[in-house]
Amino acid sequence: MLNQNIVSAQTKILGIIGHPISHSMSPVMHNIALSELNLDYVYLAFDVLPKNLENALKGMKALNIKGINITIPFKESVIPYLDIIDPLAQKIGAVNTIKLQDDIIYGKNTDAAGFKKSLSEAQINPSGLDVLLLGSGGAARAISYTLIDSINRLAIINRKKQNAEQLVSRLKKESNSPIVAKKLTNINLKSEIKIADLLINATPVGMYPSQHDSIINPNMLHRDLTVIDLVYNPLETQLIKDAKIAGCKTLNGLDMLINQGSLAFEWWTNKKPNTSLMKRKIIELLS
Ligand SMILES: NC(=O)c1ccc[n+]([C@@H]2O[C@H](COP(=O)([O-])OP(=O)(O)OC[C@H]3O[C@@H](n4cnc5c(N)ncnc54)[C@H](OP(=O)(O)O)[C@@H]3O)[C@@H](O)[C@H]2O)c1
Structure with missing residues (x-):
C-alpha cells in the first residue's frame, strides 16, 4: 500500500521548467491533486538557465522524468529538442507540456x-x-x-x-x-x-x-x-x-491555469485531477 506522504525509490518525477520559476503555482496544484489520488509522483520546479535548456532535456531522459510543463521563456525554444510534437502545437509553434515514454519525448500544447x-x-x-x-x-x-x-x-x-x-x-x-x-x-x-x-x-x-x-x-x-x-x-x-x-x-x-494543468496531469497519469481542490489551494495561497 502506497503511503502518500513518503517519497520512495519508486516515486516518479514530474515538474516544470522555466526561468524564473519561483512564482509558479504549478507545483502546488499538481502535488495536492497527486496526493489526493494517492499517486506515487512528486512534482518539482526547476529553474533552468536558457543556456542549459538542451542539457535539461537530456537530463529528463537520463533521469527518467515522466512529464514536464514548459513555461516562459522556453515554450518555443524547447521544440528542437523534442522527438514528436502534436499537430496543433506544431501549428501554434509553442509547446507547454512534454511527456517521456519509452525514451521518446512527446510535446503538446494544453494552453x-x-x-x-x-x-x-x-x-x-x-x-x-x-x-x-x-x-x-x-x-x-x-x-x-x-x-x-x-x-x-x-x-x-x-x-x-x-x-x-x-x-x-x-x-x-x-x-x-x-x-x-x-x-x-x-x-x-x-x-x-x-x-x-x-x-x-x-x-x-x-x-x-x-x-x-x-x-x-x-x-x-x-x-x-x-x-x-x-x-x-x-x-x-x-x-x-x-x-x-x-x-x-x-x-x-x-x-486557464487549472484547465491547462489538468489536461497535462491527465496526459501524464491517465487520471483526472480534482480541479476544485487545485483551484481552492491556489486561491488560498494567492489571497
Ligand atoms: N493563465 C494561464 O494559464 C497562462 C498560460 C500561459 C501564459 N500565461 C500568462 O500570459 C503571459 C504571457 O505569457 P507567454 O507565455 O505568452 O510569454 P512570452 O512568450 O514571453 O510573450 C510575452 C508577450 O508579452 C509582451 N510583453 C512582455 N513584456 C511586456 C511589456 N513590459 N509591455 C508590453 N508587452 C510586453 C511580449 O512582447 P514582445 O514580443 O514585444 O517582446 C510578448 O508579446 C504571462 O503573464 C503568463 O503568465 C498564463
Missing part, C-alpha cells in the same frame, strides 16, 4: 484547450466578436488559434510590431477573417478598444511584483467590453480592477 474550456465555463462565447489581443508570445499564439475560426475580427497589438506581424501571417494561413497587427501605442489601443467586444491581455504586464501596472488607460474601457487577463498572480490585476469599475465582464487567468 489552447485550457483557454477554450475557461471561456465556456465563464459563459463567454467568442463567436462573431471583434477581439483585441495584447501580446504575440506563446500564450497569445495558443489562444489566437482557438479563436480565429469563430470570431469576426482579430487585432493583435504588441510591443514589437514585427512579432505581431509574424503571428498574423501564420494565422492568415488558417482563416479568412480580418486579422491585423499593430504596434503598442496609446492611439492604436484607443481606436481598437473602441470597436472591440473582447479584450485579452496575453502579456505579463500586471503580474506580481508589478501588480499595479496595466497597459490600458482605464478611460479607454467601456461597459460593452469583456476583459480577460491571462495573468493569475494577483488574482485581480490592475486591468481587471479597472475593467470591473468600467462595468465590463471580466475573467482572470486562474481557470
Whole structure:
C-alpha cells in the first residue's frame, strides 16, 4: 500500500521548467491533486538557465522524468529538442507540456484547450466578436488559434510590431477573417478598444511584483467590453480592477491555469485531477 506522504525509490518525477520559476503555482496544484489520488509522483520546479535548456532535456531522459510543463521563456525554444510534437502545437509553434515514454519525448500544447474550456465555463462565447489581443508570445499564439475560426475580427497589438506581424501571417494561413497587427501605442489601443467586444491581455504586464501596472488607460474601457487577463498572480490585476469599475465582464487567468494543468496531469497519469481542490489551494495561497 502506497503511503502518500513518503517519497520512495519508486516515486516518479514530474515538474516544470522555466526561468524564473519561483512564482509558479504549478507545483502546488499538481502535488495536492497527486496526493489526493494517492499517486506515487512528486512534482518539482526547476529553474533552468536558457543556456542549459538542451542539457535539461537530456537530463529528463537520463533521469527518467515522466512529464514536464514548459513555461516562459522556453515554450518555443524547447521544440528542437523534442522527438514528436502534436499537430496543433506544431501549428501554434509553442509547446507547454512534454511527456517521456519509452525514451521518446512527446510535446503538446494544453494552453489552447485550457483557454477554450475557461471561456465556456465563464459563459463567454467568442463567436462573431471583434477581439483585441495584447501580446504575440506563446500564450497569445495558443489562444489566437482557438479563436480565429469563430470570431469576426482579430487585432493583435504588441510591443514589437514585427512579432505581431509574424503571428498574423501564420494565422492568415488558417482563416479568412480580418486579422491585423499593430504596434503598442496609446492611439492604436484607443481606436481598437473602441470597436472591440473582447479584450485579452496575453502579456505579463500586471503580474506580481508589478501588480499595479496595466497597459490600458482605464478611460479607454467601456461597459460593452469583456476583459480577460491571462495573468493569475494577483488574482485581480490592475486591468481587471479597472475593467470591473468600467462595468465590463471580466475573467482572470486562474481557470486557464487549472484547465491547462489538468489536461497535462491527465496526459501524464491517465487520471483526472480534482480541479476544485487545485483551484481552492491556489486561491488560498494567492489571497
Ligand atoms: N493563465 C494561464 O494559464 C497562462 C498560460 C500561459 C501564459 N500565461 C500568462 O500570459 C503571459 C504571457 O505569457 P507567454 O507565455 O505568452 O510569454 P512570452 O512568450 O514571453 O510573450 C510575452 C508577450 O508579452 C509582451 N510583453 C512582455 N513584456 C511586456 C511589456 N513590459 N509591455 C508590453 N508587452 C510586453 C511580449 O512582447 P514582445 O514580443 O514585444 O517582446 C510578448 O508579446 C504571462 O503573464 C503568463 O503568465 C498564463
